[in-house]
Structures are given as structure tokens and as C-alpha cells.
Amino acid sequence: xxxxxxxxxxxxxxxxxxxxxxxxxxxxxxxxxxxxxxxxxxxxxxxxxxxxxxxxxxxxxxxxxxxxxxxxxxxxxxxxxxxxxxxxxxxxxxxxxxxxxxxxxxxxxxxxxxxxxxxxxxxxxxxxxxxxxxxxxxxxxxxxxxxxxxxxxxxxxxxxxxxxxxxxxxxxxxxxxxxxxxxxxxxxxxxxxxxxxxxxxxxxxxxxxxxxxxxxxxxxxxxxxxxxxxxxxxxxxxxxxxxxxxxxxxxxxxxxxxxxxxxxxxx
Amino acid sequence: xxxxxxxxxxxxxxxxxxxxxxxxxxxxxxxxxxxxxxxxxxxxxxxxxxxxxxxxxxxxxxxxxxxxxxxxxxxxxxxxxxxxxxxxxxxxxxxxxxxxxxxxxxxxxxxxxxxxxxxxxxxxxxxxxxxxxxxxxxxxxxxxxxxxxxxxxxxxxxxxxxxxxxxxxxxxxxxxxxxxxxxxxxxxxxxxxxxxxxxxxxxxxxxxxxxxxxxxxxxxxxxxxxxxxxx
Numbered sequence: 145x146x147x148x149x150x151x152x153x154x155x156x157x158x159x160x161x162x163x164x165x166x167x168x169x170x171x172x173x174x175x176x177x178x179x180x181x182x183x184x185x186x187x188x189x190x191x192x193x194x195x196x197x198x199x200x201x202x203x204x205x206x207x208x209x210x211x212x213x214x215x216x217x218x219x220x221x222x223x224x225x226x227x228x229x230x231x232x233x234x235x236x237x238x239x240x241x242x243x244x245x246x247x248x249x250x251x252x253x254x255x256x257x258x259x260x261x262x263x264x265x266x267x268x269x270x271x272x273x274x275x276x277x278x279x280x281x282x283x284x285x286x287x288x289x290x291x292x293x294x295x296x297x298x299x300x301x302x303x304x305x306x307x308x309x310x311x312x313x314x315x316x317x318x319x320x321x322x323x324x325x326x327x328x329x330x331x332x333x334x335x336x337x338x339x340x341x342x343x344x345x346x347x348x349x350x351x352x353x354x355x356x357x358x359x360x361x362x363x364x365x366x367x368x369x370x371x372x373x374x375x376x377x378x379x380x381x382x383x384x385x386x387x388x389x390x391x392x393x394x395x396x397x398x399x400x401x402x403x404x405x406x407x408x409x410x411x
Numbered sequence: 412x413x414x415x416x417x418x419x420x421x422x423x424x425x426x427x428x429x430x431x432x433x434x435x436x437x438x439x440x441x442x443x444x445x446x447x448x449x450x451x452x453x454x455x456x457x458x459x460x461x462x463x464x465x466x467x468x469x470x471x472x473x474x475x476x477x478x479x480x481x482x483x484x485x486x487x488x489x490x491x492x493x494x495x496x497x498x499x500x501x502x503x504x505x506x507x508x509x510x511x512x513x514x515x516x517x518x519x520x521x522x523x524x525x526x527x528x529x530x531x532x533x534x535x536x537x538x539x540x541x542x543x544x545x546x547x548x549x550x551x552x553x554x555x556x557x558x559x560x561x562x563x564x565x566x567x568x569x570x571x572x573x574x575x576x577x578x579x580x581x582x583x584x585x586x587x588x589x590x591x592x593x594x595x596x597x598x599x600x601x602x603x604x605x606x607x608x609x610x611x612x613x614x615x616x617x618x619x620x621x622x623x624x625x626x627x628x629x630x631x632x633x634x635x636x637x638x639x640x641x642x
Contacts, residue, residue: 236545237499241560244463245516246489403467406426409460 172321180325186332194338204367209337210281211367212360214271215297216336219356220327221267222301225260227308227323234317234411243408249399253392256309257302264298289366292377296359299384301327303391310391310398316411335360355380355387414477416441416568416600417462422471424457431457432624435471439617441567444594444601446615446632448608454624455604456497459572462602463493475568489517492566494557496576502546506530506539506556510563517564529559533589551582558589568600569593575610587614 167173195205233239242252275281283290304326311319333347334356343351351357358380365371402408415438422435432454439445449455460466462473464484473480475487500509507526514522530539533555538548548556554574561569571590575583587610594601605611611618612632620628 232503233501236502237497238501240465240495240498241493241500241513242516243465244488244491244493245513246485246518247516248485400467403465406424406457406460406466409457409463409465 172324175321175325180328183328183332187337190332190342191337194342197342206279207281208364208367210275210279211283211363212336214268214275214283215293215359215363216331216334216356217271218264218268218294219297219301219304219334221264222260222298223304223308223327224323225263226256226302226305227312227326229256229259230309230312231317231320231323234312239411240409249396253306253395256305260302260305261298289362289372289377292381293359293363296355296377296380296384299388300355303384303387304330306388306391306395310395313395313402313411314398314405314407316407330354330356333357339364353383355383358383413440415439415474416476417445417602418474418477419462420472420474422458422461422473423469424454424461424466425469430624432621435626437619437626437629439568439600439602441600442598443616444603444614446611446618447602447604447621448606448611448618449604449621450606453606453621455606455621456495456572458621459493459495459570459602459604463491463570464488489564490566491568491570492561492564493570493572494554494561494574495572496554496574497572498557499553500545500556500560503544505542505544506535506548506559507542509545509556510559513560513563519563525563526559529562532593533559535559550577551579551586554578554582554586555589558586558593562593562597565597566599568602571601571603573605575605575607583610590614 167177230239233242272281272283275283308319308322308326311322330350333343333350334354335343335351336356340348340351340357340361358376362373362376362380365373365376399408402411417437417439419435419437422437423433424431435458447455447458457466461468462475462480464480464487467481476490478487480487501512504512510526510529511522514525519525527536530536535552535555538552545553545556554577557574561571574590575586578586590601590603591614593599601614603611603615615632617631618629619626
């Protein structure tokens with residue numbers, strides 16, 4: 145009895161081992177432990193490199209950073225709202241019930257997208273309200289061009305969300321880390337807070353393939369040079385349409401694969 | 412000759428190197444409660460999921476209402492429904508919100524009226540009035556709610572996958588009584604899986620015994636003697 149009153153080396157050792165084992169078997173935790181800080185290092189490293197350049201010194205710095213932050217959050221939330229909704233049904237063990245209704249795959253995707261718009265409208269309104277209250281940030285500086293930027297980021301977020309959902313359908317909740325991390329994985333290449341010119345060549349190649357990089361480059365051009373690059377806007381839109389089609393095809397492929405592997409019935 | 416409402420021909424399902432069931436042939440007729448009996452891991456849930464179209468068989472065909480399941484999936488889904496011990500409704504929503512969602516997906520007219528009839532039948536009215544969320548329901552209440560969901564579209568065939576598996580014997584018996592009552596009232600066809608011999612004997616008109624992915628006995632409940640020895 146006396147021994148129970150004191151910390152036990154055996155119990156601490158066992159529980160420590162248990163916590164380490166749980167972390168090692170949990171991919172999302174492993175990702176957060178290892179990869180997330182590396183991604184953060186890239187983002188803030190490149191941002192610092194960009195900001196110390198003389199040409200980056202601008203009175204528009206606050207607008208640029210806040211604008212980028214708000215718009216990038218739209219991409220993240222658009223992605224997460226789609227895959228989180230699906231995960232919620234998987235957590236509840238309700239997805240199987242939905243699957244045996246007359247629902248079609250396309251109807252699931254369209255409903256996920258529409259519901260994400262409603263939720264994103266709320267997120268966007270709150271962000272704008274607080275940015276305006278605390279930092280006098282005015283989104284209207286982007287004028288009419290906010291709309292195509294906004295639409296492009298949403299579409300890309302949806303594509304990512306659809307891809308993440310495909311992974312969850314096929315591999316179940318062991319792939320939940322994709323939901324939390326997919327958008328962050330591409331953030332260093334999306335040039336959210338810095339210009340593409342700051343990136344090393346290998347990173348530049350990836351960023352050329354991402355519509356988000358053209359949007360943020362375009363946004364900086366509007367604020368710093370009052371000049372809109374329509375070419376970048378068209379390019380990002382074309383890439384977005386291509387990726388959205390690919391994401392939908394990927395979802396259908398994963399859905400069918402999950403049906404074959406039996407995972408669709410399990411989630 | 413009576414036409415089967417469900418017809419399974421040479422159905423096989425393999426996952427990588429494991430054969431879950433092999434060359435299954437089965438006919439279920441309108442109005443019967445067909446029991447699929449078998450020990451845990453015998454392939455009952457995989458077979459019922461194949462019948463629901465959420466698992467693609469490796470070989471063979473499934474016909475429901477004389478239509479190929481794969482080709483007419485949406486149409487067949489509008490005429491069938493299911494409840495399983497391994498599923499739940501959305502836990503964050505209330506009973507009414509969940510049932511209204513499913514009523515919408517099946518395109519039910521006057522959904523509230525329909526839902527009120529069902530929750531009265533399954534004795535869930537108090538929970539609906541209190542706006543109870545699904546997460547706060549007990550296993551027995553949850554099973555009754557799943558049965559409400561399963562009857563919302565007035566299905567012609569009801570697939571029940573071990574619906575009483577997580578219930579204590581008293582509650583399980585109450586649920587069985589409700590199933591028998593529903594069957595009598597609506598002259599439904601029910602495809603029922605269970606590992607519980609007594610339950611299957613009590614409910615079903617015909618039984619197939621599934622073991623290691625093969626049907627080793629099939630026939631009317633009364634004709635199948637010494638089923639317990641097959642386990």
C-alpha cells in the first residue's frame with residue numbers, strides 16, 4: 145500500500161512507452177511532430193528573406209500580409225470543410241447509411257461544396273470584421289479583382305478537399321492527417337507571404353504548377369504596382385479547372401477502389 | 412413458380428489472398444424473413460454489404476427486384492433500406508434532424524408526419540420532444556432509431572445486420588418483437604443476419620447457415636435441426 149503513495153518508476157516507464165508508441169502509430173501525430181515544423185521553417189524563412197529585401201519595404205506591408213493571410217485561410221478552410229464533413233460522418237459511422245440511399249457520387253460532392261460555401265462565408269466575414277477592427281484592414285483595396293482571386297482560391301481548396309476525401313474513403317481514418325495537413329504541405333510553394341523570386345529553383349518548379357502561387361503573385365502586383373496580370377489570372381483559372389476535374393476523377397477512382405477493397409462498407 | 416425478390420448467383424468475394432465467401436447461390440422470396448446465420452467472421456456482414464452495393468463482389472451477380480444491382484443501384488436503393496449494429500446516425504444531430512435528412516434523401520412527402528408515426532411506433536417520442544442528440548441515446552434507443560430510419564422510405568426489402576448485437580437480452584427481445592410487428596403490418600421482405608441461433612429461429616421463416624464463406628445448410632427454420640452443432 146505504501147508503494148502506491150509514491151511515484152512509481154515502473155508505471156512512469158510503462159506510460160511513457162505507451163505515449164511514445166501511440167504517437168509513433170498515429171501518422172497525423174507523427175506528421176505534426178516532424179513535418180509541420182519543417183513546413184513552418186520554410187514558410188517563415190522565405191517570408192523573412194523576402195521582407196529583408198529593400199524592394200519589399202512598402203507601406204502596404206500590413207495590407208499584403210493580412211490580405212494574404214485571409215485569402216490563404218479561405219483555401220485551407222475550403223479544403224478542410226469538405227474533408228472534415230466527410231470525416232464527421234465516418235466518425236459517427238453514418239456514412240454507410242448515406243451510401244445506401246439513392247445518393248450519387250456527384251451529388252455527394254456538390255452538397256459538400258455548397259455546404260462549404262455557407263461555412264466559408266461565415267469564416268470570411270469574421271476574419272474581415274476583426275481585421276478591420278484591429279488593423280483597419282480594408283479588403284476593398286483589391287476592388288473588383290478580389291472576386292476572381294476569391295473564386296480561384298475556393299476552387300483550389302475544393303480540389304484539395306476532394307482529394308483528401310478520396311484518401312479517407314479508401315484508407316479510412318488512418319488518413320485523417322491528410323485533412324489537416326494537405327493545404328499546409330503546399331503552402332511553402334504557394335508564395336502566400338513572399339514573392340516566387342525568393343524560392344530556390346526546385347521549389348519554383350512546384351510553385352509554377354500551383355494556381356495559388358499565381359493568385360498571390362497577382363495580389364501583390366495589384367497592391368504594390370496597381371497592376372493586374374490577366375495572364376496570371378487566366379493561368380491560375382485554367383490550372384484550377386484542370387485540377388478540379390482531376391480531383392473529381394481521383395475521388396471516383398478512390399470510391400470505386402474502396403468499394404472493391406471493402407473499406408467503403410467499413411467506414 | 413414464385414420469382415425471387417433477391418437472387419444471388421455464384422457470388423464470390425476475395426480481399427487480396429483471403430476469400431471471404433465463395434460461390435454463393437441464394438434466393439430470397441417476397442414477404443419472408445430470411446435469416447443468414449453464422450459465427451463471427453463467417454462473411455455475413457460482407458455478404459449483406461455486397462447486397463447493399465457498398466462492396467463490389469469479385470465474381471457473380473446480384474439481382475434485386477429482378478434488376479442487376481450494379482446497373483440499377485440508385486433505383487434499388489430507393490426501394491430498400493437497412494439497419495446495422497455497426498452503424499449509427501449522425502451523433503451531433505437530434506433524432507428529428509437525422510430523420511428529416513434521410514426523409515429528404517429518399518424524397519418522402521410529408522416527412523414530419525411520416526417521422527411522427529415512426530417515432531411513436533418505436534417509442535422515441537419523448538426524445539424527439541426533448542430535442543435529444545443521437546450521441547446521448549442508449550444502445551437500445553439507438554437501435555430503435557436506426558429501425559425508424561430503415562423504415563422511412565417504406566422499403567420493400569429491409570436488410571438487418573445483427574441489429575441486436577450490442578443489446579442486452581431484454582432489450583434485444585423488445586427489438587425482435589418490433590421487427591416481427593413491422594413485418595406483419597407491412598408484409599416486408601427482411602434479410603436478417605445474426606450469430607444468435609435462438610434469435611434467428613424466433614424471427615426467420617428460412618435460414619441459410621454460412622460458415623467460412625460457404626453456405627452449408629439452407630431451408631425452412633422448422634426443417635433445420637441441430638443447427639447448433641454446425642458452429
